[in-house]
Amino acid sequence: MDSRDNSPITVNTAVRPARMGDGSGIAKLVNYWAAQGQMLPRTLGETYEHLRDFYVVEDDDDIVGCAALHLVWSDLAEVKSVAVDERMQGLRIGATLVNACVDEAIQLGLSRIFALTYQPEFFEKLGWKRADVMSLPRKVWNECYRCPKFPSCDEIAMILELE
Numbered sequence: 001m002d003s004r005d006n007s008p009i010t011v012n013t014a015v016r017p018a019r020m021g022d023g024s025g026i027a028k029l030v031n032y033w034a035a036q037g038q039m040l041p042r043t044l045g046e047t048y049e050h051l052r053d054f055y056v057v058e059d060d061d062d063i064v065g066c067a068a069l070h071l072v073w074s075d076l077a078e079v080k081s082v083a084v085d086e087r088m089q090g091l092r093i094g095a096t097l098v099n100a101c102v103d104e105a106i107q108l109g110l111s112r113i114f115a116l117t118y119q120p121e122f123f124e125k126l127g128w129k130r131a132d133v134m135s136l137p138r139k140v141w142n143e144c145y146r147c148p149k150f151p152s153c154d155e156i157a158m159i160l161e162l163e
């Protein structure tokens, strides 16, 4: 008799707001992808400073997905640090996390949100549109100036209008 378990892999993709105990798991996941050049790194200190921005997906006590909604201005927020564990890709964890940020942005009354990414097709699948980063002056003047990539940023700006 074949004793192998052929049942499909099931993952709990429930999204929840981050808690203090998630900080190191978030930083580990983000910095894994930062080391591949896919996003900016975050120190553990920055992660705790912005912990209330984050949503996470947890599996077996590991953080396997995260995304953050970062307020920029009265009408603008950025979806940042969208990261899914390499072993858990394609399970809609990324989509669920981004949509949690979108739902919160709507509840807050924001009119649009944006992301800077090397994966524009992922955001397009979720209804986002490509944009010129210079159409986001608040972002550029508030944060881009302090970024090591400025002024040669090659990330693609994506926007979702919420009204």
Ligand SMILES: CC(C)(COP(=O)(O)OP(=O)(O)OC[C@H]1O[C@@H](n2cnc3c(N)ncnc32)[C@H](O)[C@@H]1OP(=O)(O)O)[C@@H](O)C(=O)NCCC(=O)NCCS
Pocket: 033, 038, 039, 080, 081, 082, 083, 084, 085, 088, 089, 090, 091, 092, 093, 094, 095, 096, 116, 117, 118, 119, 121, 122, 125
């Ligand atoms: C990009 C990333 C967040 C996607 O997460 P994921 O959980 O694997 O994606 P999902 O399963 O939620 O995919 C949702 C849809 O987007 C598509 N998709 C996902 N990644 C894609 C990509 N890189 N290019 C094109 N389409 C992509 C999926 O096929 C799916 O399409 P469908 O609705 O037709 O089935 C993940 O690959 C990741 O963490 N990458 C490294 C970090 C990164 O680049 N983050 C990007 C934002 S800064």
